[in-house]
Amino acid sequence: MLSQNFVVNGGVKMPIGFRFHPTDEELVVHYLKRKALCLPLPASVIPEFDVFQTDPWSMPGDMKESKYFFSTRRDSYINNKCKRAAGSGYWKPIGKEKPILASGTNQVVGMRRALIFCQRKCSNGTQTRWLLHQYSLVDSVPTFDSTQISRSEMCGPDWLVFRVFQRKRSRRGKKHEVVSHKSETISAMNMPSCIDFTVEDSSVFGPPPQPTSPSSTEITEVSSHGLDQEESSAFITSYYSNV
Secondary structure (H helix, E strand, O other): OOOOOOOOEEEEOOOOOOOOOOOOHHHHHHHHHHHOOOOOOOOEEOOOOOOOOHHHHHHHOOOOOOOOEEEOOOOOOOOOOEOOOOOOOOEEEEEEEEEEEOOOOOEEEEEEEEEEEEEEOOOOOEEEEEEEEEEEEEEEEEEEOEEEHHHHOOOOOOOOEEEEEOOOOOOHHHHHHHHHHHHHHHHHHHOOOOOOOOOOOHHHHOOOOOOOOHHHHHHHHHHHHHOOOHHHHHHHHHOOOOO
């Protein structure tokens, strides 16, 4: 039985009501591993595309959804700490490379590397909310008949799979602004219409308002996009060091 093809014009076009949201393990075991072993995929839903040839917002696919792409490994991928030029900027690694464990056995089936996209608007680069997860197989890969095979023995090139997505801003900052504005309105309504400015006691005015942080609206969600605590901390630290 042939798998359905959901790749249209280089991007993914799913039927109405369907979403492609695989776990890390599913992405590595059922897609990347089968791709590397030249086996049929569960569905033709991941196109082949070089994510380092353009900006993330120019890649094929829906801007509101995570984008998945297959690409072969380059020599520049060997050093995971290096920045990787792409489009108008570069992808900068954040956090440490994470092992992907098989459920039930805790066997390491792959590795995941997180990167953040930076634009070259200044010498240090301006970080964006675009993130990339790079998935790779381990050196020794168990086949589906339980035998071991090295990456050099595989039938095709050394494949990687990428997930490109945009971190959403949290609504906590906006909610804080609404509450703050409401409290200021209530305080203004309770303030006397006529104030004697000769009175030295400043209790009429109450304590001075505390300035709100201008970056409160820039707080981003962590759990909804599959980042672990270390990657999220690295993202936030790296982001605010450039603000």
